[in-house]
Amino acid sequence: MKKNILKKISEFETVIIHRHVRPDPDAIGSQAGLKELILHHFPDKRVFLAGEGEESLEFLTKMDEIDxxxxxxxxxxxxxxxNTERIDDDRYKKGSFLIKIDHHPNMDEYGDLNWVDTEASSTSEMICELFHDGEGKTFPDEGSRLLYAGIVGDTGRFRFPNTTERTFYWAAKLIKANFNAADLYDSMYETSLPLMRLEGYVLSEVEMRESGAAVVFLTEEILNKYGVSSQEASGIVNAFSTLKGIKAWVFFVEEPDVIRVRLRSKGPEIHKLAGRYNGGGHPMASGASITTWEEAKLFIKDLDEVCSTYTS
Incomplete structure (x- = not known):
């Protein structure tokens, strides 16, 4: 599959790289890191980054204006x-050939070529393997910075269970490049005063249930009170991940037309539950969307069942 993808890249003069809406460091890191690696190997190609800009991640890179x-x-x-519903910029449909590169469960097998590896810690890790330069070789500096950020983001600084020997292998290769890892960490984990105050609210208001599930409600009123956007609030989803006895937890984050469901786990597989509520993701980290607070009650009931039946 990797050889087929590289062959297709070699055949096209123009390559446009997309990722999902509401991006995280792995989405941007894999997208922009891939651009840097393509230009490193094929300097005459025209490569663009598609999607809406995300201000909080502009320290990584900015998106391109594309005609x-x-x-x-x-x-x-x-x-x-x-899945296709989450692709940022639906002009992807106008291209001549479509390739999917992803590490989430393959619920939507779109694309003319479809490379999915759920064992990878991140899509950034997969991009490293796509352009493996061989022993003793290094990646370009900017590409290394971007891919390292993606791996760090999706592994929670190498703390999450998706971190493997393979992950450390690629991190070790990337860190040899000329970029300041300390500055990158500072940019990734810098917290604003409003967000820090919201985190204090979350820690005081989290509901711990008998099942081992924990629940937080962030209404529009609360977000406005603390001056934090729903996207910024995603940065504290792991605020109480070390709470004793916790099995899984959910943040309900209200937006004008939808309630975002941010779901995390320390054991029970929660991606199938997310899939029942217009979402999906990883067994330990998923997202979904609902439209009413009554639906949130049903979600909590289902999460209680998942946690109650889980045995480590």
Whole structure:
């Protein structure tokens, strides 16, 4: 599959790389890291990053302005996106050939080529393998910085169970490049005063249930009170992950037209539950969306059942 993907990249003059809406460091890191590696190996190609900009991640890179005409006869690569509904910028449909590269469970097998590896810690880790330079070789500096950020983001600084020997292997190769890892960590984990105060609210209001599930409600009123956006609030989803006895936890984050469900676990597989509520993701980290607080009660009931029946 990797050879087939590289062959397709070599055949096209223009490559446009997409990722999912509401991006995280792995989405941006794999997308932009792939761009840097393509240009490193194929300097004459024209490579663009598609999608809405995300201000909180602009320390990694900014998206490109792309004319509609560029999509004609272009190779489209979508990184870190499990289903077509979450692809940022639906002009991906205008391309000549579509490749999916992702590490989420393959619920939506879209694309002319479909490379999914659920054993990978991140899509950034997969991009490293796509352009493996061989022993003793290094990646370009900027590509290394971006891919390292993606791996760090999706492994929670190498703390999550998806961190493997393979993950450390690629991190070790990337860290040899000329970039400041300390500055990168500072940018990734810098916290604003409003967000820190919201985290204090979350720690005081979290509901711990008998099942081992924990629940937090962040209404629009609360977000407005603390001056934090729903996207920024995602940065504290692991605020109480070390709580004794916790099995899984959910943040309900209200937006004008939807309630975002941010779901995490320390054991029970929760991606199938997310899938029943217009979502999906990893067994230990998933997301979903609901429309009413009554639906939130049903979700909590289902999460209680998942946690109650789980045995380590």
């Amino acid at each position: 509609d005409l560029e999509f004609e006869n272009a190779l489209i690569i979508v990184c870190d996106t499990a």
